[in-house]
Amino acid sequence: MTFDGGVWIVIQDSEADNPILGVFASESEAAEFARDTPFPYPRSSILYGHYKVGYRFDGGGRRFASTES
Numbered sequence: 001m002t003f004d005g006g007v008w009i010v011i012q013d014s015e016a017d018n019p020i021l022g023v024f025a026s027e028s029e030a031a032e033f034a035r036d037t038p039f040p041y042p043r044s045s046i047l048y049g050h051y052k053v054g055y056r057f058d059g060g061g062r063r064f065a066s067t068e069s
Contacts, residue, residue: 006052010034014045021046 008030010022021039024030030048039046 005054006050008048009051010046010048012039012041012045013047014041 008024008027009020010024010030010033011018011020021037022030022033024033027048027050034046034048
């Protein structure tokens with residue numbers, strides 16, 4: 001699978017905050033999840049769509065350490 005710069009996000013649209021229920025690499029994965037997973041929301045409020053995701057690569061990773069002893 002080739003990354004197209006985006007992800008498929010499944011949300012529910014019956015509440016004010018529209019929680020994200022899942023994030024997927026392909027439309028078929030998002031559709032299957034939206035169709036087959038039991039949710040405590042009305043089925044008609046489960047939506048999915050494609051969203052572009054930007055990123056920035058700064059040339060290397062960094063190590064993080066705790067400041068606690």
